[in-house]
Amino acid sequence: MSLRHILLGMLGEPHSGYDLKKQFNQSLRNFWNAELSQIYPLLAKMEKDGLLSSRRVASSTGPPRKVYTRSARGRRELVAWLAEGPKVGEERISYLAQVYFLDELEDIDASIAFMESLRAHMARWLTSLEDIERRWSSDDPRYPYDLPDDAFYAQLTLALGLKKVAANLEWCDECLARLRARKALARETRST
């Protein structure tokens, strides 16, 4: 499991469950997502296990917030996870599984529609990553060089995100070209 470790990483600063969910939606989404209904019980369990501590904080905008911070033990567990080395080979990419079985659609136009939709998703995703980059670079004039540690590593993940989404977009275009060629070919074959 990684969510446990991801929360430990996020809780170097105090945050409430609701806070954390917002961070997932804004940036961690790009490599991991979690629902509130998973976050709340996990925070409670991790506190029971001595990895986190919590306190109530009054709020001006709503009910009192329960903010968590990681303990020294929590930090050790996070560091141990990083020290184990990169966890490669556990990736999960649903849309690729779909493409793998796309021949089941029979109708090539349906495949083309699928791929156009995927392309649109990727284009939106790219825009959102570019927005993040713009925001970060206007927040910090040193961007992307000479950043403090946390921003430095976050920038690295963003850089990979940009590269990969751009590769995806290119690939969608190539797929569409090949699908259309295939469609034309099928038409010719039928008419001869």
Add this chain to the structure above:
Amino acid sequence: MSLRHILLGMLGEPHSGYDLKKQFNQSLRNFWNAELSQIYPLLAKMEKDGLLSSRRVASSTGPPRKVYTRSARGRRELVAWLAEGPKVGEERISYLAQVYFLDELEDIDASIAFMESLRAHMARWLTSLEDIERRWSSDDPRYPYDLPDDAFYAQLTLALGLKKVAANLEWCDECLARLRARKALARETRST
């Protein structure tokens, strides 16, 4: 959930659970993995739900195999999943989460070691994808053009895999260059 649909996709041809696991290890691994202990009960459940049918087949190499094939209903469910459009935004990439929190390691040499290990993983991965491509292209002289439907779509996923892993590898090199520059900078700063 997608494993259910992935199994439906794989069971256009009859396969045993053991078979399916081998296919995961060989190629689906690149976008999804599953253990035997998940596959067996799920196959049983899907059969109970009328999505699959099974029969026992004697084997010359070991105990009798239980092979499953999808039913017409199973195929409809697969097609419905594809028709819903691409499932984007559910990706899970553990190693990127790790990079995001790599600043917790404090010691920049530990970060460099992490990234070198990641680079080695990516290099191996790239080799294995290139092997698959070589195998496919020697199996089918028409590769990668003019392929039958199933091979055509499988080839598309392979093409994306190659693109993304290559992008990852490039990115690792850039990261390493930046980490080393950062290390040199830290040394200078300390000595002045």
Add this chain to the structure above:
DNA sequence: CATTACTATATAAATATTGATATAGTGACA
């Protein structure tokens, strides 16, 4: 004929994850 390696199926227990739903405070607006 004992051991090892490989093929094959399977279950149990523990965890993780999703999807639906409940509850409540605050601020704005009609």
Add this chain to the structure above:
DNA sequence: TGTCACTATATCAATATTTATATAGTAATG
């Protein structure tokens, strides 16, 4: 005052997933 939108915390039930383990046949080796 009612109600809508938003912030916030939380639980339940249903599923999905991982890790460890059990069982057995076949085939080759010594």
